[in-house]
Amino acid sequence: MTSLDELRRALSRTPTGGDPAHRSWEDAAALAVGTSGSTGEPKEVLLSASALTTSAELTHARLGGPGTWLLALPTTHIAGIQVLVRSLVAGTEPGVLDLAAGFRASGFATAARAVLARPGRHYTALVPTQLARLVATDGPGLATARDFDAVLVGGAAAPPSLLARARAAGVRVVTTYGMSETAGGCVYDGVPLDGVRVRLVDGRVELAGPVLALGYRGGEPFGEWFRTGDLGRWADGRLEVLGRADDVIISGGENVSPVEVERVLAAQPGVREACVVGVPDPEWGQAVVAAVVPSDPHAPPSADHLAGAVREAVGRSAAPKRVAFVTALPVRGPGKIDRVAVARSFE
Structure with a gap:
């Protein structure tokens, strides 16, 4: 998935496959997204249009309303794809950061200024490594990051010390937890999005709700609950993820x-x-x-x-x-x- 037009077509696609009575559950998928493969062979997660757009709508509801997004992540992963989905749902044109030469604070600042010049609310999504580079340079990149209404940080665990430094510098950081199997982040700052349910079974995080994927290509469809590979605990009513059980x-x-x-x-x-x-x-x-x-x-x-x-x-x-x-x-x-x-x- 590389463009808004491709994504728009995927989300509006009508399931096909002959007689409806003989269609596979896989035919309901609008998009196939690869997992990172960090714990084994990568898999293809099949997501419905409903799961993707619902995730975007719930995100905007949590952040304070639709806005203009800066795409600073590759669209080969769910986090980058969701920036495009949110833009489609919001009816706004996202700004795009050129990552061909890697992430640079100066490049982020240039792309961010173009987005921030537009009216309304402004958002972006980063991984912890990108945020760390902005905080470390304490230059134009960090200055523009302060002007976003929210900077989502996910894709990997962010050290509390990094989050504290970013927030002390004036960046409105919102931590996200989720994965391809949940159409992206579904728990923000430890609190599930509306309609998303979280439970701990033997210390393992399990998730359910309208953002859940259909299943893996070639596998069985997911049931009501998706059992993640992550360990967690509740702290002051918020989910704290302790890393993967395999780690x-x-x-x-x-x-x-x-x-x-x-x-x-x-x-x-x-x-x-x-x-x-x-x-x-x-x-x-x-x-x-x-x-x-x-x-x-x-x-x-x-x-x-x-x-x-x-x-x-x-x-x-x-x-x-x-x-x-x-x-x-x-x-x-x-x-x-x-x-x-x-x-x-x-x-």
């Missing part, structure tokens, strides 16, 4: 949540980003290791200090056995950190 590290018989360790590391002075993974270890089964992007590559923080901070905040078993300082974390899909690549770097 949990078992070190010395203790379960370690990489997300909790990453939050502690990212909150330390001199740390811009962090990724925590488990690697095979003959003594511990899995050893907790951390790849850290320092704010100043020439003056990284002490590895012993970082391990000590985690030990004090999370526990001894969670303290990284090794810390590697890197210039950037590898990413895949719509800005998700490639944990497999990080783990391989420690081999």
Whole structure:
């Protein structure tokens, strides 16, 4: 999906396939969207026009009304596609950031000014890596980000320290949680969109509602509830996602949540980003290791200090056995950190 016209045709398509009584449930799909493949082979998620447009309408209702969007994400993933769907639903022409040369704060500022010059409300959607670059430069890109009525941040877990810095700088950040299987973000700032239901079963997040996809191509249709691969908990009435169940590290018989360790590391002075993974270890089964992007590559923080901070905040078993300082974390899909690549770097 690359353009508004293509998307408009897909959303208005009438299901075909011969005798209605013999049509497959797959025939009701308006769009097939690939998953990121971060936990295995990528799949094709089949979405109805209703799920896509309902998601857009619920988003506008939560944010304060329709507006003009800046597309700053690739349309090969649901987050970018939803920016186009929201624009169609709002009847506005989105601004488009050219990502051919990668995301640059200066390019974002230029594209944002054109969008902000139009009347009405203004929105954009970013992944945490993009937001981190805007905050780090503290230049025109950050200045224009402040002028949006909402900046949605999703696609990957955003460190609380990054969100705090962005909000302190005046950016109206709204965190989103969702996936291709839910037509994009369906939980905003920990609160489900209207009509979306969330429950925890054995700590696993399950979702239901009008934004749910039909199913996977070649598979069985989804039922009422979709069981995600994510762990979560309720905190002050809001959903807090603790990362994927597959990412949990078992070190010395203790379960370690990489997300909790990453939050502690990212909150330390001199740390811009962090990724925590488990690697095979003959003594511990899995050893907790951390790849850290320092704010100043020439003056990284002490590895012993970082391990000590985690030990004090999370526990001894969670303290990284090794810390590697890197210039950037590898990413895949719509800005998700490639944990497999990080783990391989420690081999």
